[in-house]
Amino acid sequence: MYGDTGVIRRLAQQVGEQGAEIRRGADRLVGASELVVWEGRAAQAMRERMTERAVALRRTADEHDDAARALRRHADEVDRLKDLIREIARRVQGLVEGACARLASLADTALDRVRDLAPDPADQLLASFRPPPDGHRDWLDVPDRLSGGVR
Secondary structure (H helix, E strand, C coil): CCCCHHHHHHHHHHHHHHHHHHHHHHHHHHHHHHCCCCCCHHHHHHHHHHHHHHHHHHHHHHHHHHHHHHHHHHHHHHHHHHHHHHHHHHHHHHHHHHHHHHHHHHHHHCHHHHHHCCCCHHHHHHHCCCCCCCCCHHHHHHHHHCCCCCC
């Protein structure tokens, strides 16, 4: 099976929490620099430098937020594709079963007219279909491979 979305979502949560912690650290840095009691050019330079560092930290926190959102979007897309794989597999398996049943019925009921009848090419295609393993991404290609046989 592809992509454990639970793991991806937990990672997104962790990255988001890291971003929040970085942002809190930036706030603490600015707060601490403002509490310094000494004055002068050196004190002002230190405060400005800490403010610059806090801006950089907040940018880093924003990047963590972006990464967390991207991970959540990725997990959503993986879930969507896994659902699509299951749906395609279910539909095609139903088509294959129906085709096999129709072919078996054709053989059972038309023995005396076999020379006059030709099986449906779509049924032949579906009956010879070899499905990929359950949940495999190759299910995404099956509709194209069976386009002549899908009703």
